[in-house]
Amino acid sequence: MSDSPVVRARNLGKTFGKGSDRVEALRGIDLDIESGEFVSLIGPSGCGKSTLLRLIGDLVPASSGELTVNGKSPQQARLDRDYGIVFQKATLLDWRTVTKNVELPLEIMDEEARSERAASMLDLVQLSDFAKHYPWQLSGGMQQRVAIARALAFEPSLLLMDEPFGALDEMTRELMQQEVLRLWQQTHTTVVFVTHSIPEAVFLSTRVIVMSARPGRITDRIETQLPYPRTVDTRESAAYYDKITEVRESLRRGDRQ
Amino acid sequence: MLSFIVVTFVLIAIWEGYKLIWLQMGWIRPVRPDNTTMPHVWDMIIELFRPVRRGGDLLILDLAARSFFTLREAFLGFVIGGIFGFALSVLFVRSTLLERSFMPYVVASQTIPIIAIAPMVVVWGGRLDFPQWLSVAVISAYLTFFPVAINTLRGLKSPDPTALELMRSYAAKPREVLWKLQVPSALPYIFTALKVSATASVIGALIGELPAGFGDGLGRALLTFSQQFGARSVKLYATVIVTALVGVIFVTVVTLVERKTLAAGSRDFEVELMTGRATG
Amino acid sequence: MTDTKPAAREATRTSELRHRLRKHVPAAVLFVLGLVAWEGLIRAFDVESFVLPAPSEIGSRLVDQWSVIMSAAGNTMIEVIGGLTAGVVLGVTVALISVRWEAAREGILPFAIATNAMPIIALAPIANNMFPVTSPVSKMTVVAIVVFFPVMINTVRGLTEVGTGELELMRSFAATPRELFTKVRIPSALPYFFSALKVASTLSIIAAIVAEYFGGPQDVLGQYIIAKANLFVFPDAWAAILVASAIGIAFYGIILGAERLVMSWHVSLRATEAG
Numbered sequence: 001m002s003d004s005p006v007v008r009a010r011n012l013g014k015t016f017g018k019g020s021d022r023v024e025a026l027r028g029i030d031l032d033i034e035s036g037e038f039v040s041l042i043g044p045s046g047c048g049k050s051t052l053l054r055l056i057g058d059l060v061p062a063s064s065g066e067l068t069v070n071g072k073s074p075q076q077a078r079l080d081r082d083y084g085i086v087f088q089k090a091t092l093l094d095w096r097t098v099t100k101n102v103e104l105p106l107e108i109m110d111e112e113a114r115s116e117r118a119a120s121m122l123d124l125v126q127l128s129d130f131a132k133h134y135p136w137q138l139s140g141g142m143q144q145r146v147a148i149a150r151a152l153a154f155e156p157s158l159l160l161m162d163e164p165f166g167a168l169d170e171m172t173r174e175l176m177q178q179e180v181l182r183l184w185q186q187t188h189t190t191v192v193f194v195t196h197s198i199p200e201a202v203f204l205s206t207r208v209i210v211m212s213a214r215p216g217r218i219t220d221r222i223e224t225q226l227p228y229p230r231t232v233d234t235r236e237s238a239a240y241y242d243k244i245t246e247v248r249e250s251l252r253r254g255d256r257q
Numbered sequence: 258m259l260s261f262i263v264v265t266f267v268l269i270a271i272w273e274g275y276k277l278i279w280l281q282m283g284w285i286r287p288v289r290p291d292n293t294t295m296p297h298v299w300d301m302i303i304e305l306f307r308p309v310r311r312g313g314d315l316l317i318l319d320l321a322a323r324s325f326f327t328l329r330e331a332f333l334g335f336v337i338g339g340i341f342g343f344a345l346s347v348l349f350v351r352s353t354l355l356e357r358s359f360m361p362y363v364v365a366s367q368t369i370p371i372i373a374i375a376p377m378v379v380v381w382g383g384r385l386d387f388p389q390w391l392s393v394a395v396i397s398a399y400l401t402f403f404p405v406a407i408n409t410l411r412g413l414k415s416p417d418p419t420a421l422e423l424m425r426s427y428a429a430k431p432r433e434v435l436w437k438l439q440v441p442s443a444l445p446y447i448f449t450a451l452k453v454s455a456t457a458s459v460i461g462a463l464i465g466e467l468p469a470g471f472g473d474g475l476g477r478a479l480l481t482f483s484q485q486f487g488a489r490s491v492k493l494y495a496t497v498i499v500t501a502l503v504g505v506i507f508v509t510v511v512t513l514v515e516r517k518t519l520a521a522g523s524r525d526f527e528v529e530l531m532t533g534r535a536t537g
Numbered sequence: 538m539t540d541t542k543p544a545a546r547e548a549t550r551t552s553e554l555r556h557r558l559r560k561h562v563p564a565a566v567l568f569v570l571g572l573v574a575w576e577g578l579i580r581a582f583d584v585e586s587f588v589l590p591a592p593s594e595i596g597s598r599l600v601d602q603w604s605v606i607m608s609a610a611g612n613t614m615i616e617v618i619g620g621l622t623a624g625v626v627l628g629v630t631v632a633l634i635s636v637r638w639e640a641a642r643e644g645i646l647p648f649a650i651a652t653n654a655m656p657i658i659a660l661a662p663i664a665n666n667m668f669p670v671t672s673p674v675s676k677m678t679v680v681a682i683v684v685f686f687p688v689m690i691n692t693v694r695g696l697t698e699v700g701t702g703e704l705e706l707m708r709s710f711a712a713t714p715r716e717l718f719t720k721v722r723i724p725s726a727l728p729y730f731f732s733a734l735k736v737a738s739t740l741s742i743i744a745a746i747v748a749e750y751f752g753g754p755q756d757v758l759g760q761y762i763i764a765k766a767n768l769f770v771f772p773d774a775w776a777a778i779l780v781a782s783a784i785g786i787a788f789y790g791i792i793l794g795a796e797r798l799v800m801s802w803h804v805s806l807r808a809t810e811a812g
Binding site: 264265287289294358359364371376452456467475479480490493494504 | 660665743767781782
């Protein structure tokens with residue numbers, strides 16, 4: 001079991017709508033994501049990267065092909081609470097304090113010792129001082145950190161992130177990237193990360209999956225091969241720039257095909 | 258539309274079913290199932306095609322004339338109230354001081370039971386030599402202006418701040434900002450308000466007719482038939498049905514105008530305005 | 538813009554106070570000015586009291602008629618509270634049912650919207666004759682029907698208008714429908730419920746007084762106002778109108794307070810912080 005990939009997709013396809021409204025969002029996706037990997041899905045809008053994430057998370061059903069998560073159907077994986085998810089919007093519940101928001105999944109899973117768990121998660125995302133605040137009292141970046149704490153609260157083996165920093169300003173964004181890498185290394189979670197930012201994908205990932213639109217498909221897989229821990233120095237290294245160039249050219253090639 | 262018809266038939270079935278079961282069981286609570294208190298639905302409809310009084314018009318013709326009369330008052334009240342409400346909201350959006358000074362009273366005005374001041378309004382109208390139906394229209398306007406004022410204000414305030422800044426960068430005059438930006442953005446809000454106001458204007462006209470002391474409208478018919486309830490309960494029920502239809506027709510007309518005016522309808526606002534969320 | 542500054546909840550008390558003053562002073566000033574102008578105009582032009590009585594006259598009549606008006610107001614309040622409670626309970630119940638069963642919603646909602654377009658006042662004479670004329674139940678029925686629609690429609694709206702993000706989030710937790718309901722749907726419906734309640738509170742008094750107009754016991758505000766108006770004793774009628782309006786405003790205020798208590802987290806109540 002431990003040898004099998006966390007995510008395994010074979011000839012996966014997804015079509016929305018019927019008749020003339022039919023849109024083929026994904027075609028022929030073959031993908032293995034190993035335990036402990038940090039994989040980014042990148043591509044132009046309409047390439048189906050979010051859809052692929054949603055298929056893995058069982059938020060939408062696949063139309064064709066095979067998909068397993070931890071060797072199970074995505075639905076079973078969802079019912080087993082195998083993954084946590086973070087959207088572009090923090091989607092915190094307005095009427096709950098930061099702590100209560102982090103406790104939400106634990107309540108649903110009938111976890112004991114919720115407050116201890118929530119407190120340690122808030123400690124992990126460095127928001128302990130704001131435990132009793134309401135979401136509206138936090139900045140966008142802080143809200144997103146709460147959302148991440150919530151997703152990790154029940155120690156899922158897989159973390160799905162759908163453009164989680166898309167709405168943040170550049171400075172906050174870089175801080176959050178550092179933060180996510182730290183969490184990833186501390187928790188040994190497998191991460192699937194959707195983004196449209198090339199530097200972000202390169203900085204974070206062990207592997208970048210390049211996708212292309214009409215129909216959505218995988219056109220390239222690039223190992224970043226940059227050493228961890230990645231820091232500000234990484235961002236200034238030549239190797240980093242080379243990788244960014246490589247991904248950019250790959251995206252351009254994919255687009256022309 | 259189909260579900261509406263279905264629900265109508267379900268309601269009729271409940272009404273008749275209640276009568277049937279309660280009669281069988283001899284129950285009289287909460288409501289007596291006899292033909293005076295709860296006439297058969299078909300009797301209400303048949304009554305529409307009987308003369309109002311011996312040798313008089315058919316009830317339906319009489320009620321049609323009354324509906325027309327009440328609708329005229331309501332429509333006039335709708336127009337007066339609509340213009341007044343719109344003007345208020347423009348003033349309020351121009352001046353925060355005016356808004357803060359008057360808004361609480363605009364809200365408080367709606368807690369005054371209109372039926373209680375209706376007689377006074379009729380007296381005032383009389384002083385000014387208004388015909389009584391005009392006084393009734395004023396009463397109707399009192400109920401109509403409120404949703405329009407509240408919702409239009411929200412609509413006028415709805416444009417994005419950047420859109421206002423853009424207008425400023427063009428050195429647009431306040432009037433141009435109002436007509437080119439604020440009013441178009443407010444249109445969905447205004448139509449939502451107008452639908453509420455349409456019902457409100459009919460209610461206002463009905464209430465205004467009660468103390469006005471003339472017998473041409475539906476309000477008076479409701480009062481007369483309710484006082485002669487025993488023998489004529491079917492007439493009262495028939496009148497209530499016609500009155501309900503008048504309200505629905507008015508709202509339907511406003512909805513049709515809205516569809517013509519706004520390419521993409523404002524369905525989202527419909528419920529909101531209807532329940533007066535704006536007051537919150 | 539930075540990641541460190543939470544919204545300024547710790548805004549100093551004094552600035553909040555100043556903000557509140559600035560917000561409410563104009564209305565208070567207008568109130569005093571309006572009252573003075575009203576009194577002055579009535580005296581200056583010697584307006585007869587059946588046209589419009591001066592505030593001082595209304596005030597003195599209110600003092601004079603206090604016990605009669607209060608007794609009438611008490612009876613009207615019973616109708617209002619009974620009808621309001623019934624209407625709210627019924628509205629929320631039907632909303633919950635129609636959200637639970639989508640088929641029910643498909644049928645009920647358009648009907649409710651159409652029914653709301655009807656002048657419900659027209660039902661007053663019917664309700665009056667369905668129930669014993671001396672019982673307040675007939676008035677309560679009218680109030681309940683008037684209250685029912687806004688409460689039900691708004692509650693349905695609040696319960697169903699939950700963002701896809703929240704729905705997907707709960708799905709990812711494999712939450713049961715029941716958990717989705719109690720943890721997400723009901724809290725998100727609260728703001729809608731309260732705004733319906735605010736409308737309902739003022740509507741309920743007006744509806745009760747209209748229902749009273751169509752007959753019944755004499756010791757109620759509606760009948761008091763009509764009797765006085767018929768006798769052209771308008772200052773007394775105005776005094777009772779004032780009381781009715783005050784009850785409406787008080788109800789509104791109570792609900793506003795309850796809303797603040799229950800939903801301190803909600804956007805609409807954060808205004809003072811932003812100032």
